[in-house]
Amino acid sequence: MWNIAFAQEEKILSKAAYAEKIYLQFDRENYPAGSTIWFKSMVLNSVDHKPSQRSGVLHVDLIGPEKQLINQKLVKIVDGSGHNHFDIPKKMPPGIYKIRAYTRWNRNFGEDFIFSKYFRIFPKIPKTEKAIEHINIVDKKEGAFLEATFNPNKLDSLQKRKILVGLYLNNSKQDSLEIKANNGVYKLSYKLNEKTDYISINMLTENGFTASRSISLDENKVDLQLLPESGSLLDGTVNLLGIKALDFKGDGLYTEGLILNKNKDTITTFKTNKFGMGVTVIRPEATEEYIAKITNIDNETEYPLPEVLKNGNILSVRRTGDRVSLIASTTNKSDSLMIRISFRGIKLFDIKGPVKAGHFNTALPVHVFPYGILCFTLLNENYQPVAERLYFNDVGKKQVTIAVKTNKNEYSSREKTSLSIHVKDSTGKNIAAQISVLALAKEPLGAEQQKGNSILPYFYLTSELRGKIEHPGLYFNRDDIYRLRDIDALLLTQGWRKYKYDTTSIVFDYPEEPVLAIDGKVSGNIFNKPKEDVELSFIALGEQPVVQTYNTDSLGRFYFNVDFLNEENREIVIQSKKDGNKRNFDIAINDPESLPIIFENRQKIEKPDSTFSEIVNYEQRLQQKQLSYELAEGVTQLDEVVLEAYNMTEERKKTADLAGKPDIVIDGKDIQEKEKNWSYGLYSVLLFNFPEDIRIQRDIEEPGGALQAKVIGGAGTTILMMDGMVINNLNYSLVPNIPPSEVKSVEVIRFAKHFSRLYMQAYPFASPMEVPPTGDVIAIYTHGKQGIFGAQKPKGILRTSIKGYSPTKEFYQPDYTNQERFKSNEPDLRSVVYWQPQINIENGEPAQVSYFNPDNTEQIIVIIEAITPDGGIGYHEFTYPVIQKDIKDIPN
Known part of the structure; x- marks a missing residue:
């Protein structure tokens, strides 16, 4: 394994070397409504890929196509990894969505080290009408x-x-x-x-x-980019010119073309690969002007080449056998040139050599460099960079290999598959590792998976380059004899300007977050001065309350470790004392400003590829089979909640006309029966007793302030109604403290009708074009219709809700050891057959995995990803056949 002395400050060329790399492995690339997004998360050191010790908390957001924050997860990270999921409601509108993941520490490095992925949600039932x-x-x-x-x-x-x-x-x-x-x-x-x-x-x-x-609006448009190897075209010198052709959506496009001079004479030709990238050689002259033309597409556009410099420097990098050749060219009168080699923002070493006839040539064995992207920088006599080139160093063998032994060569539907899995280092020795195992129906999910951003392309490629990389998984297919050529074309055209380990200034505004904690400040309520040595009593409420104490420092600051919170939200109380007496101090919890939402609208352009269309058709056929079975067996669909003995009062009728009928009704008597002696209002009762329907959390826009309520399993945005009327958002802070005794019922309306109109009533100053297209309503009904104005904020005490780690759930798989279940006529139509995100391999012992095969596929593809304690990364996939049998023909 390549070792880098990270502590040597003089070797650090970019502060980005201190960043973490965040990777999320998903069970698939696109999802039908009503399914679950399963994901495993990894947080590793940027430089050596060892599990990070800086962060124990990962923030994961689900973002809708209108830039709305639909759901948030806090994932506990242990030894660099964790896992969780998002449940997609059946009513979720189809479209392009985004998941992003970040640590608090990585916010110091901007968007470069925030993980993001766009994906589609599509309806299980075909919809042909368009508005x-x-x-x-x-x-x-x-x-x-x-x-x-x-x-x-x-x-x-x-x-x-x-x-x-x-x-x-x-x-x-x-x-x-x-x-x-x-x-x-x-x-x-x-x-x-x-x-x-x-x-x-x-x-x-x-x-x-x-x-x-x-x-x-112009599907024939081609964006043809012409990119000199190290940034410039130099007069009279052999130059490598990168070609990048993109279609109207920003995807690579195969092209052929010509390079012409100002007299329209052909100087050279070019051809790109399937990703739209290619390379050609040109020896330009400063007195000429050059253009490129595409010849295989009906396109009359002329694309000018960059200006040819009379004076300058270029740096060329080539792979020759098992050596890396470096060719530096200059028009300056220099006796020697220096080339600096760096790796993920860390200087490896400098090479200095004599200049002969304007050139400095050298070559080094590939094994002296680490595996991955290297940055070669040509320095002038003042040690300033004058040319740079990115190069991918492939040492020719895998750092980590994964060996899998199956108990059979082929299987039948509903038969158990058993796997024995070893992880080995480059010498073949069994080593400790943490792995994930994913099994999919190969048709059609396998093709989608193999092109995607798996663990190898992510950590060695995508995580280090800005911009979109199309089908990154294909660059790591060792059966492709052109993959090294293609990856070099990628680095040539993606460009060193898009390298994340540049010299951009980075300010460390955000501290590490090794554990989940809250911190804040205590101040006087009159002059707002910090209060030193105030005794704070912290209580995390619940069935098993947790109590802590803390005395504020000279700046009035406090800190509580809440790493024990293994639920979405937890109600807390912080009370202040001074000299043994309760005091009326202001207590505020610090909360970093919310991360701005970036959503690339170009992602939403309608251009689904053939693989995606095949997946949609496949999923919809499976859904139709399932519905046919349920109709034949008389299974009742339970998509709508049947509300028995629902008294349609005048207030409820107003709400139903405006927003629709409720999905969930929580009776006021149930709320009152669950009220505890420490409860202080409606939201405190809802928080602990109805967490599957309503989430209660602190408003991040108001640190230490009001609580907010959000519908679980809805569209992501929630507004409040009371007694048939929409509540203005300015009055939301009054709702949490409504006495439970005043509440007749609390009702949940998911995906409310007329939601945009309701939202404008709740937020009258919002821009009409920024109104969420879908959302949910919590409707509260009271006995006296005036409880909202009776809430009082207690003095010297902070009662609020804080986020805890999001609970995980177990991936479902049927157990066919039960013969009745084995012979059941109910079809097993799983596309995602098996998912186990975290398996630890210790002491070189193999991991044992088993699961049952479904009815709907003839091939299963298994994907295994591994990370070792010393930063080794492994990936392995294989396929096995499944014989489909009629269940009725199987003997006892």
Whole structure:
């Protein structure tokens, strides 16, 4: 294993070397509504890939297509890893979603070291109707016009007069306008004042229903980038020129073309690979001007090459057998040149050599360098960088191998598969490791998995380069004889300017978070001065309360370790004393400002690939089979909650007309029966007794302040109603302390109808185009209708809710050792067959894994990922056949 002396400050070229790398392994790339997103998380040192000791808490967010924060998880990290899940509601609207993961420490390094992944959620049942159709660009005398037709009645049967339409052009410019119906038809005709590549169209009906579409307006457009090897083209010198061709969505595009001089003479040709990347050789002259033209696509665009420099420097890197050749060229009068070799922001060593005829050539064995991306930097006589080149060093053998032994060569459906798994180092010795095991129906999920961002491409490639890398898994397929050529083309075209270990200034504003903790400040309530030596009593409420004490320091600061919180939220009480007496001090908990949400609208452009379409069709066929079985067996679907003896009062009718009928009803008597002597209001009772329906948490926008309620299993945004009326958000802080005795019921409405209109009533100053398209409602009914104004905040005491670690759940798999279950006619249609995120291998002993095969596939692909204590990373996949048998033909 490559060892780097991280403590030697003089070797650190970039503070990014102190960052952590965060990786999430998912069970699949895209998800049907109603399924579960399973993920394993790894937090490793950036430099040596050893499990990080800086962070024990990982923050994972699920973000919707309208930049709404749908759900958050706190994942406990032990020895660099943890795992958790997101449950996707059946009613979740289809579209592009995002998951991001970060540690508090990694916020110091900006977006570069925040993990993110975009994925699709698609409906299990096909939906063919579209509310926005016939989107076209029409050329008229007055100019180019964007035209579209809207069918709001497909969403909103009560829509009558006008709709609100929002336009986002090229992810930046936005406009909104009202469209009235003309003979029942809603049409948009919008003049485009500038060249627009793609557009997002959002529609809002009178009753709050929304729809959106994102399309490319020029699907024939090609973005051809021409990138000299180390940043510049140098006169009279052999230059390597990287070629990168992207389609309208930013995906790689195969192209062929020519490089022409100003007389249109062909200088050279080029050809890209399937990822849109290629390399050509050119010897340019400073007196010439060059352009590139694409020849295999109907495209008349001319793409100018960068200016050819009369004076300058270039650095070229080549693999020659088992050696790395370095060729530095300069027009300066220098006796010698220096090349610096660095690795993930750490200087390895410098090479200095004589210049002959403007060139300095040298070569080194590949084994003197670590495995992964190297940065070669050409320095001038003042030790300033004048040229740089990224290069991937493949040492030719795996650092870590995974050996798997199966108990059979082939299996039958519902038969148990047993695996014995060893992890070995480069010498073949069994070693300790932590592994995950994932088994999938190979068709069609296998093809999606093999192209994705698995552990090897992520830690050795994606995590170190800015920008999108298409199908990164394919670069690590050792059966592909062109993979090293392709990975070199990637690094040449991705460019050293996109290397994350550059010299960008980094300020350490965020401390490490090795354990889950809260900290804050105590101050006087009149002059707001910090209060020293205040005795604080901390109580984490619950069935087994936890008590701690702390005395504030000279700046009034306090700290409590809450690493024991293994639930989503926990109610706490902090009380202050001074000289043995209770005091009326202000107690505030520090909370870092929320992380801004970045969502690339180009991701939403409608261009599903063939693999994705196959997966959607596959999942929908499975769903149809399941429904057919349930209909034949008389199984009742329970998608809707049947509310027995529901008294439709006037207030409830108002709510039902505005938001819909409730999914959950919590009777006031149940709330009152569960009230404890330490309870202080409605939210404290809901927090501990109804956590599967409502989450109670502290409002991060108001440190130490009010609690907020959020619906579990909903759309992500929750508003409050009381006695049939929407509550203004300015009054939300009054709700938590409503006496339980005043409550008749608390009701949950998931995916409420007319939600956008309700949201505008709750947040009257919100921009109409930033209103969430879907959301949930918590409706509270009281006896006297005035409890919201009776809440008082106690003095000298802080009662609030804090987030704990998100509970994990076990992956379900059937057990066919039960013969009745084995012979059941109920189809086993699992696409994700098995998932075990954390298995520890110790003392070289093999891991033993077993599971049962489903009915719906003829091949299973198994993916195993491993991390060792000293930073070794391993990946292994294999496939085995499954014979499908008629269950009725299997003997006892």
